Structures are given as C-alpha cells and as structure tokens.
Amino acid sequence: MPKRVDHEERRAQIAEALIRVAGRRGLHAVGMRDVAAEAGVSLRLVQYYFQSKEKLLFYGLQHLTDRFTARVGARLAAAGPDPGPRATIEALLLASLPTDEESRTFHLLYSSYAILSVTDGALAAQPFIDNPDAAENALTGLLESAQAAGLADPGADARIEAISLLAMAATMGTGILVGQRGPESAVAVLRHHLDRLFTTAERPAPPA
C-alpha cells in the first residue's frame, strides 16, 4: 500500500485552511477550490478526505470550536495556578472577545455558522444549543462557588448573571468586529458588572 497518511491530521490541516480563508473572505464566499489552494493541496484531495462540501463545513465547525476550547483552556492556565473565581471568570469572558486575529476569526466564523444553522437545516443546530448551555452552566458554577466563598454578592442570581455576562460579551464582540466599539469599551462594561457582583477584593491563598 502507498505511504500511509494520518487521515485525521490531513483533515485538520484542510480544516484550518478552511478557517483561514473563511476568516479572510467570509464563510459564504469560500469554495472548495479556495480551501484546496490555501491548504496547498489539489481540489481532488479535499474531495477525497471530505466527500462533500457540507461535510467539510461540518468538520470545520467542529474543529473551530475545539481550537477555541483549547485556547480558553490555555488562557486559564496562563492566569496562574489556582486563580480566584473572579480572575477565572474575567479570563473566560475576555478570551471570547475578538481582540487578536485568532479570536476575531473565531467570533466571525462561529457567528456565521450560527446564522447559517437557522435556515440551513443541514448544518446541525445542536452545537449552538449545547455549547452556549455548557458555557452558561460553567459560569453559573463559578459564580456560585464565589458566592459560597463569600467573594460574591450572595443575593445575586448566579444563573441569570452568568447568562447576562455571556450575552454581553457576545454582542460586544460583534460590535468590535464591525468596528462599532473598541475592545477597551467592552472590557470596561464587563469589569463594571464584575465589580457589581464581586463584593470583596480577591486574594489568592498566600504562600505561607
């Protein structure tokens, strides 16, 4: 048999080419030929690993969310070992804002996919229900633990505040994308609400 190639890795390469070109020209404008050229492979190869454009797009969405999840995880790790709830939440929210090229591409493409899923039944709408739900649950949990630790206002409704924070971050992210708003403005608004929710100044456990 011929040189055995890791299919999954190839698919990932092609998917990243899709993400790059879609980030530049828009998801609606991307064709199989563009993806092939961007990935430096032949059109036939794209067809070989993904039988149809629909499957390519589907895989691309999966890859996009995976990359983003990993990125958020890296941000959290970079926030230091055992950061307090507020630092964790702040890192989470700020990571979702389109401040650099990668997050800008993510925000743009994720939004494009979401809008697409409304009318094109082919693209599963499930990711756009499950992912936000998971984010809401995670943030709700963080807020609740902050309340339990006496760091956040115990009278606040954790779930409602979690939904609110995520919703604000999302819309302001789009605002940044279209040039309506600067990142500083978005950060200021988010910090304002965190200040409202977190009563006490936060101290990581002192080292001795």
Next chain:
Amino acid sequence: MPKRVDHEERRAQIAEALIRVAGRRGLHAVGMRDVAAEAGVSLRLVQYYFQSKEKLLFYGLQHLTDRFTARVGARLAAAGPDPGPRATIEALLLASLPTDEESRTFHLLYSSYAILSVTDGALAAQPFIDNPDAAENALTGLLESAQAAGLADPGADARIEAISLLAMAATMGTGILVGQRGPESAVAVLRHHLDRLFTTAERPAPPA
C-alpha cells in the same frame, strides 16, 4: 408613455419580497430569480429597478431597518400615551426580541447583513455602527431621565447600563433564533436587570 408606475413603491415591493425569501431560505441563498418569483414579477423587472444585486441588497437592508424602526414606534405608541421610562425601555427591549415572524426575520437578516459587512467591503458597514450607536444614545437618555425623575438608581452609570441591556437583548435574541432559549427566559433576564435599575414602582401621571 406607458402606465406610469411609482418607482419607489415598486422598489419597496421588491425589497419586501427579498426580505420574505431571505427570511425563509437565508440571505446567502437568495438570488435575483428568487426575489423576482416571490414578488410575482419578471427577473428583468428586478434588474430594471435595481441595476445590480449589490444595490438590491443595499436597498433591502435600508428597507429592513426602516420597517423595524416603524415597528418599534408602533409598539411604543401601543404602550399608551406618555408611558413612564421603564415601560418605554421595556417596550423597546422586548420589541427587539424575535418573538413573532416579523421580528424573527428582522433579527436573522440584520445579523446576516452585519456578518456580511465584516468581510464584504461592498456592503457599507456604517449602518452597523450608526444604528447601534443611536440605540445606545436613546436608551442612555431614557435611563438618565428616569434617574432625574427619581425612578432609577441615581448611582448607576446610564451609558454602561444601556449598552449592557442592548447587548443582552441582542445575544438572547440570537439564542431564541437558534432554539437555545425561549422568549420567556430572555424576558426574565431583561426584567431582572430593569428591576435592579428601577428603584421605585412606576406610576404614570394620574388623570386628575
């Protein structure tokens, strides 16, 4: 000369056909032939009143926002004569949620246009800066007057709260579109924040 036709009215008819078909099949999937068929006219006529597809799309966006503005105005008028600031704000925010067919279409298409404008320089990005700015300014003014009237928490930052409310309404609107969230949930979150901002129960000026 032939039967004189009101061009502006014709354009409006065609634009509404565009909005209907785009609301059903997605903005990306709409072609001139679809618009012509939906409007019950020939393809040539669409070309006659709009020289290119780009101009058709541009006009469609304008028409969409005009219709929405009128709709919001009607909602406000329906809220009764001289409603208090809170009722006004609530009507404003709830009108933007995709709860019926028309608002659903508006939300979907406006989002589609916004995403498009990020990558396609042809579609002016200006509307997506000016309209949100105007909404923010209007809502900020309403909040400030509520504060001046002693109805809302005077310590709140009116502009930040206005931005927050609009941002929450927008993202939750998309959440409703994709089926992640029900309208009741969105309304509950918005009301929660209004309850936080408005200290006093509101009374319209009693009639004598």
Next chain:
DNA sequence: CTCTTCATGGTACCGCCGTATCAACACCGT
C-alpha cells in the same frame, strides 16, 4: 515480482447565477 489497495492529480460535466441584449407593448403629449 506482481498485485492489490491507498493516495493523489488532472480534468470534464452540469447547473445556477448575475448580467446583458433584443424586442414588444402601453400610454401621454402634441
């Protein structure tokens, strides 16, 4: 060694879409 199977390239087909062209028809001013 050769045969099978995986991997890859080149290219053709078909349909759709935006645009342009040719033509007919209707009405109004003069």
Next chain:
DNA sequence: ACGGTGTTGATACGGCGGTACCATGAAGAG
C-alpha cells in the same frame, strides 16, 4: 394619430462552483 419614452418580457452568455470520472504513483502482502 403618432411618435417616443417608460415599462415589461423572453432569452442568451460567460463564469464559477460542486461533483464525478479516469489515470497514475507508491508501497506493502503474498
């Protein structure tokens, strides 16, 4: 009445995009 302009229709054209088909290396199994 009649010409001319505003309006409408049918159709053709060029391009592009997704998919399908054929062919050719490349390498491990027997």
